[in-house]
Amino acid sequence: MFFSDHRIDAVSNLGAFLRSVASGAPAPEGLEDLAEALRVAATKSLRHNGWFTEANVYHALASWGEALTKKNLLAWRDREGGTREVNRHRVGIVMAGNIPLVGLHDFLSIFLSGHFAVVKMSSDDEALMPVLATVLLRQDPLFEGDWVFVDQLNDMGAVIATGSDNTARYFEYYFGKYPNIIRKNRTSLALLDGSESDEELVALGSDIFQYFGLGCRNVGHLLAPADFDIQRVFANIVDWSDVVNNNKYGNNYDYYRALFLLNQEDFLENGFVIVRENEELHTPVGILHVSRYQTKEQAADKIAQWGEKLQCVVGHGHIPFGKAQQPELWDYADGVNTMAFLTNL
Incomplete structure (x- = not known):
């Protein structure tokens, strides 16, 4: 189901969880262990990737927490035409790793659209995402059938891949036969x-x-x-x-x-x-x-x-100063509507 109430509730609860961890407030009941797991993952990620400082990782967590509110998610659904049935597909994601959780929007888009995500994380950012997926699972164990983390993409019907101009040529060669969104340097x-x-x-x-x-x-x-x-x-x-x-x-x-x-x-x-x-x-x-x-x-x-x-x-007349890294959920990368792409599979 595209943008079902159940999935919106799950993602808005994920947002509340992220806000609690980012602010240092007590975690929502039943998620205390995952709050600690996310703090450990944050430490692991900044030790692994020299660009991931503690300030930047927690800024990313806070930004996603602010974005993933029930109000924002419902507004996003309204912009995309409301709830409806979709033909379920396996959609591959090749995530970038330039900033913390840069691939989360693609992951949540596939989850909210009702499709199945085949996730290839970047080696530069592979500690945080599994914890957030586990937060979703705590709310409904049946969500386990909605994604899989892999080392290599295969057996999918569509692909969303983010990289550089150089890797885009590789993506186009290997994934050109699938419906795809391939993002280059911007x-x-x-x-x-x-x-x-x-x-x-x-x-x-x-x-x-x-x-x-x-x-x-x-x-x-x-x-x-x-x-x-x-x-x-x-x-x-x-x-x-x-x-x-x-x-x-x-x-x-x-x-x-x-x-x-x-x-x-x-x-x-x-x-x-x-x-x-x-x-x-x-x-x-x-x-x-x-x-x-x-x-x-x-x-x-x-x-x-x-x-x-x-x-x-x-x-002036464009994105306000200081807001470049605070896009709305419907401000799609490269101006390509990810939800429209997923709906039309």
Whole structure:
């Protein structure tokens, strides 16, 4: 059953569980052992993956807890046309591992749609998801027949795969014969108009640095008026200076700083991010590109040209500053409606 009340209740209870663990509050009754299991899994994941800090993992748990409320889930169902019968299929998921629980939306979409999930987790993020699946099982043991975790995908009728431009070619070769959603590299930008308040630029810091900028919804490029003073951004992102103390981030920052100095390239820096005037949309970790526009029409043309390379745009008239990593449940990755895809199998 597509978006059944029973499954919505289960997922909203999962949201309550995540909120309790993220906030340190007592776990819902009967889930105390799983709260401890999730804390252990969080510790394991940050020891295994140098990009997964405790702050980032618990931020992900809190964000999902805030998203998975009964109200949000019912609104999501309404947007997708309500409850109905579906022909059940086995749907493979190839999960990415760039940020904690980045594959949870695909997993829950398949669960809520009534299909069976064949889950290939990323080796960079394989400790958290099984605990969340067990939380669902505690609410109804029959859910055990709704998914399986595997090392290699096989015996499925459709595929949702997330990776890079390089892995997308592999996915298209192996999974092209199935109905599929194959996601490639995307990034996000902030469109500045010069009227931003200091508070908005402070919020922009989280759009840039949350998860060390590794998410497709992280801002790596600023599209700014010709006369915009980039020092305004520097002055308002100082609270994120600690990112450079992460070994992986710090090594990346030091490498590109040395490379640009060696090549005598112009850049600005503040000790934890390097800013370059550059038209390239995609940026390495620790680098922020700035390109300029003269008119609003020119800015709109640039955004249109980047098209499928963009995940989202932050700024006035777009996603509010500070909200890039807080999408609604119906803000589908790459603009492809996952639920519509699953409904039409």
